[in-house]
Amino acid sequence: MQKANWSSPVAEFIILGLSAHPRLEKTFFVLILLMYLVILLGNGLLIVVTLPDSRLHTPMYFFLGNLSFLDICYTTSSVPLVLDGFLTPRKTISFSACAVQMFLSFAMGATECVLLGMMAFDRYVAICNPLRYPVVMSKAAYVPMAVSSWAIGGTASVVHTSLTIQLPFCGNNVINHLACEILAVLKLACTDISINVISMGVTNVIFLGVPVLFISISYVFIIATILRIPSAEGRKKAFSTCSAHFTVVVVFYGTLLFMYRKPKSKDLLGDNKVDLSVKLIPLFYGVVIPMLNPIIYSLRNKDVKAAVRNLTAQKCFTQ
Numbered sequence: 001m002q003k004a005n006w007s008s009p010v011a012e013f014i015i016l017g018l019s020a021h022p023r024l025e026k027t028f029f030v031l032i033l034l035m036y037l038v039i040l041l042g043n044g045l046l047i048v049v050t051l052p053d054s055r056l057h058t059p060m061y062f063f064l065g066n067l068s069f070l071d072i073c074y075t076t077s078s079v080p081l082v083l084d085g086f087l088t089p090r091k092t093i094s095f096s097a098c099a100v101q102m103f104l105s106f107a108m109g110a111t112e113c114v115l116l117g118m119m120a121f122d123r124y125v126a127i128c129n130p131l132r133y134p135v136v137m138s139k140a141a142y143v144p145m146a147v148s149s150w151a152i153g154g155t156a157s158v159v160h161t162s163l164t165i166q167l168p169f170c171g172n173n174v175i176n177h178l179a180c181e182i183l184a185v186l187k188l189a190c191t192d193i194s195i196n197v198i199s200m201g202v203t204n205v206i207f208l209g210v211p212v213l214f215i216s217i218s219y220v221f222i223i224a225t226i227l228r229i230p231s232a233e234g235r236k237k238a239f240s241t242c243s244a245h246f247t248v249v250v251v252f253y254g255t256l257l258f259m260y261r262k263p264k265s266k267d268l269l270g271d272n273k274v275d276l277s278v279k280l281i282p283l284f285y286g287v288v289i290p291m292l293n294p295i296i297y298s299l300r301n302k303d304v305k306a307a308v309r310n311l312t313a314q315k316c317f318t319q
Contacts, residue, residue: 060119074105114153
């Protein structure tokens with residue numbers, strides 16, 4: 001970090017946020033605050049109900065607990081900053097705090113990409129090879145899978161954050177975004193960022209292309225296996241075990257692919273004019289999706305709903 005400060009005279013960044021739309025700031029403050037509270041409550045509840053219930057000590061719920069914890073971390077890394085920006089006339093953030101926020105948000109997003117791929121493999125084994133499921137998805141397998149998801153996401157974030165904070169910014173410190181989004185910060189650099197653009201493109205392939213391809217292939221085999229089940233009840237039961245994950249994947253990657261539909265080199269090397277939708281789409285990705293995840297898994301999962309009822313009944317009984 002000292003090297004980054006030495007190479008750049010910028011000590012802090014000014015975040016424009018929605019300052020060009022002051023009427024929207026109060027509205028979005030209330031909406032985002034409410035959604036953030038739902039995220040904390042919903043994902044926290046999923047973690048709480050899965051820990052004490054031995055019936056939920058399975059690979060699928062272990063991954064789900066990781067996903068819930070990840071969503072809490074991801075939103076907490078950026079939402080408080082966004083909310084503060086809506087209330088503060090001069091929205092500033094120190095260079096080091098901006099670097100930390102970039103690292104956390106990128107790490108959580110990359111980790112979720114990998115983790116959803118791991119969850120797809122879990123569903124593939126459960127549907128296509130149910131007899132081998134206890135052996136293939138043993139604790140010795142699914143715990144390292146989850147740990148590797150965090151490690152891969154964190155490593156990628158270290159690389160991109162390090163490449164970004166070492167750039168000279170030459171006094172240009174106005175971030176035309178809601179938070180310290182790494183692509184918005186790269187626009188401020190007063191030097192060639194070709195390496196950053198190339199590395200970002202490679203990362204998009206690794207964390208978007210590869211998982212999407214892997215998940216798609218997994219679900220081709222899953223659907224083919226489900227269609228071969230003779231009874232309608234059996235097909236319905238098999239599909240219900242992976243429908244929540246499939247829904248989350250469609251929402252998550254659908255939003256990401258929409259965000260990255262344009263070549264990032266054009267965004268980074270273009271002017272600093274940012275359309276309002278460019279700010280709001282990442283906000284949807286960063287707040288709405290973590291809010292939907294526990295809702296989707298709760299509504300589509302009888303075990304989770306039963307665990308919530310049991311936990312509620314125990315609380316009422318103890319009182």
